[in-house]
Amino acid sequence: xxxxxxxxxxxxxxxxxxxxxxxxxxxxxxxxxxxxxxxxxxxxxxxxxxxxxxxxxxxxxxxxxxxxxxxxxxxxxxxxxxxxxxxxxxxxxxxxxxxxxxxxxxxxxxxxxxxxxxxxxxxxxxxxxxxxxxxxxxxxxxxxxxxxxxxxxxxxxxxxxxxxxxxxxxxxxxxxxxxxxxxxxxxxxxxxxxxxxxxxxxxxxxxxxxxxxxxxxxxxx
Amino acid sequence: xxxxxxxxxxxxxxxxxxxxxxxxxxxxxxxxxxxxxxxxxxxxxxxxxxxxxxxxxxxxxxxxxxxxxxxxxxxxxxxxxxxxxxxxxxxxxxxxxxxxxxxxxxxxxxxxxxxxxxxxxxxxxxxxxxxxxxxxxxxxxxxxxxxxxxxxx
Numbered sequence: 535x536x537x538x539x540x541x542x543x544x545x546x547x548x549x550x551x552x553x554x555x556x557x558x559x560x561x562x563x564x565x566x567x568x569x570x571x572x573x574x575x576x577x578x579x580x581x582x583x584x585x586x587x588x589x590x591x592x593x594x595x596x597x598x599x600x601x602x603x604x605x606x607x608x609x610x611x612x613x614x615x616x617x618x619x620x621x622x623x624x625x626x627x628x629x630x631x632x633x634x635x636x637x638x639x640x641x642x643x644x645x646x647x648x649x650x651x652x653x654x655x656x657x658x659x660x661x662x663x664x665x666x667x668x669x670x671x672x673x674x675x676x677x678x679x680x681x682x683x684x685x686x687x688x689x690x691x692x693x694x695x696x697x698x699x700x701x702x703x704x705x706x707x708x709x710x711x712x713x714x715x716x717x718x719x720x721x722x723x724x725x726x727x728x729x730x731x732x733x734x735x736x737x738x739x740x741x742x743x744x745x746x747x748x749x750x751x752x753x754x755x
Numbered sequence: 756x757x758x759x760x761x762x763x764x765x766x767x768x769x770x771x772x773x774x775x776x777x778x779x780x781x782x783x784x785x786x787x788x789x790x791x792x793x794x795x796x797x798x799x800x801x802x803x804x805x806x807x808x809x810x811x812x813x814x815x816x817x818x819x820x821x822x823x824x825x826x827x828x829x830x831x832x833x834x835x836x837x838x839x840x841x842x843x844x845x846x847x848x849x850x851x852x853x854x855x856x857x858x859x860x861x862x863x864x865x866x867x868x869x870x871x872x873x874x875x876x877x878x879x880x881x882x883x884x885x886x887x888x889x890x891x892x893x894x895x896x897x898x899x900x901x902x903x904x905x906x907x908x
Contacts, residue, residue: 621873
């Protein structure tokens with residue numbers, strides 16, 4: 535009798551422990567799923583592709599500016615937009631993810647320094663402020679500055695892609711592991727519940743027998 | 756207090772001659788208009804402090820409420836607007852979000868005008884902490900920086 539009560543209490547404690555463990559596993563699963571579900575515009579790959587795209591547009595406009603097909607205002611706008619993409623990569627979620635992926639971001643700092651170095655020539659740039667020769671010199675300087683970065687940005691995109699694939703494989707493996715643990719826990723919980731129920735029924739039956747015996751003894755007395 | 760804030764914003768507008776050019780075009784059924792900074796500052800200015808994926812810390816942004824601008828152009832909450840940036844990035848946004856939340860067309864960040872290189876001159880800012888997040892809604896797509904155009908779809 536004492537052993538049965540011990541068993542009943544034991545299965546009850548195991549059941550409660552199982553519920554706590556299940557809750558922890560579900561919480562872990564949810565946080566991993568949330569991490570997987572936030573790609574969109576803070577995705578470093580998207581941001582890097584935007585930088586690549588804006589640098590290409592800047593190069594195109596530098597060439598157009600050189601031959602007079604684009605004005606100083608168009609060139610300035612493109613220059614400012616390209617510069618802004620560096621800021622996006624160096625701040626907030628994107629910067630954090632790049633560090634997390636282990637990406638070498640020194641190229642971004644170098645590119646920023648190039649923009650800063652060009653600033654004195656770009657401030658106050660107007661059509662009227664330039665002679666033909668100055669226009670050509672500026673265009674050449676800009677072109678020579680930015681063209682070498684195309685390859686670096688492309689390499690960075692590939693590095694991010696590789697890091698992301700690696701991270702996705704790790705996330706996938708972790709999800710499979712959590713799923714397996716959840717399945718195992720579910721089976722254990724069912725077994726424990728059935729065992730608990732059987733022990734309770736047996737305990738109830740014993741109690742009824744004991745009550746009947748006591749009632750009979752009282753009647754006999 | 757409101758008039759002091761307006762004076763401050765007007766002072767900023769006057770102190771920034773480079774910003775005097777038209778910076779935003781809004782196309783709605785009731786009105787189509789190009790705004791310069793001064794015209795945008797004529798709307799009531801709202802300041803919010805919020806954190807999004809593109810800033811490190813909770814940051815103070817100020818500017819007119821998007822719903823005030825939409826209302827002025829006859830764009831109701833049941834419609835969809837297209838937000839287009841200087842670099843031609845465009846996204847469609849249900850206008851109801853502007854009516855449901857205090858979405859602002861931020862022209863100041865930390866009390867300073869934003870140049871194009873710092874996501875300005877206009878950045879659509881949502882009060883991220885007030886949003887009811889749903890799995891199928893990606894508010895980040897609506898945080899359009901370098902906003903240049905708003906039009907009814």
